[in-house]
Amino acid sequence: MKYEINWSVLWQESPYGELYYQLLLNGLGWTIFIALFAWILAFALGSFIGVMRTTDSKFWQIFGQGYVEVFRNIPLLVQIFLWYFVIPEFFWGSASTWLKQLSPVYTSIICLGFFTSARIAEQVKAGIEALPRGQRMASLALGLTSRQSYRYVLLPTAYRIMLPPLTSEFLSLVKNTSVCFTIGVMELMGQTNSMSEFTFKTFEALTAATTLYLLINLVVVLIARFLERKTSIPGFMTSH
Template identity: 45%
Template sequence: MGQYQWNWAVIFEEVYGTGEYYYQWLITGLGWTVATALCAWVLALALGSLIGTLRTVPNKWLSGLATAYVELFRNIPLIVQLFLWFFVLPELLPKAAGNWMKQDMPMPEFITAAIGLGLFTSARVAEQVRTGIMTLSTGQKNAGLAMGFTLPQTYRYVLLPMAFRIIIPPLTSEFMNVFKNSAVALAIGLTELTFQMRQITGEYAPANPIEVMTIVSVIYLILAFSVNRLMALIERRTQVPGYISGGGK
């Protein structure tokens, strides 16, 4: 068995019959990965914050609906959810709407992946927000109400600012997971980073596919590390004296 010949310059080789280069495909895939992950995270953070807050309100109907939402999206695998949004939903809608989704909707793979990943992640964010709120002492809530705040105002000005400071570490993990989970979008045809890697090492396989896989792994590592450092900076800037990160007091 011969010794493997490493060739790290393989990504600068031209893709046979296309006039393009492998590194261009990886850059395009990276762009779609970052765009999908960021759009999904904005949706997940906004919706997850709302759902997580509703899980702690006294109204049993609202908290029950919020709990059902979390259990639904958290317990169905992400890839199954993407298949449902992309392939099944258009068939269940009225014919005109279904045809629009299948034929006329701009960037259907990207939009479906961003929304599907956002909804899936929002359930996990909701649990972190709920935990952060429940970690706070009931005295803070009572103090806000005693000052004349309504319940929504108490959440807005007293509970949520403290809760978000506490849950920054677990939110960091969720933010990193969004970038990694975006790889699942290749299943519905989004040409993100993993899709491009698979295409390069498959149909258009160069002589040294191991290098391509290694380079893509390093790109994901850099993305995750960058998110980690960004969230660490936010944590340092927003920490409250007397509170330990992660929810301890």
């Protein structure tokens, strides 16, 4: 039996009282929400761990390496199940109850944030190590403390040369939000799956979702390239 493509299904009313294209746009909104807040968490944690791995302390280097290996090598799907189903069981009383009642949206943000932070930590470490050693030595010679050296000299330069790989990490994070529907988050992939199940129009649903993912990534890439041109450092900046 030949499959008939029918794009008008996007304008049909769903069982939830909204048109299917509206459901997909709602899912897109949740995808962007989760990605942005997970990125904030990932960037903060990744920067901290990345700096930790470039210090002279063996303890912090080993701790940072262990953090990266744990979160980078466990599959994301396994991690999101651990955060949602397993970790609340390690707490007792009201804390356990509160964690179990926590919205899966927040669980998704935490999971994606920690998962992506391990990858950002690698980028931060590589960015700092790519700088000439003379920069750190010169900042210390000027009387800056090690913390001030990172804050005012090393990290501002490292972030500028890390912009292309950081853009790639953010794009990966947007795509990784698609696993969140496995714990009940109705982001873009969740709404796509729902539309497919109700209408049996899998091709139309997946094509619409693919188009929306491509649009997000295109906007991110255009913004990133604009920032690259504005913040590029001659001799350091690399192109995509």
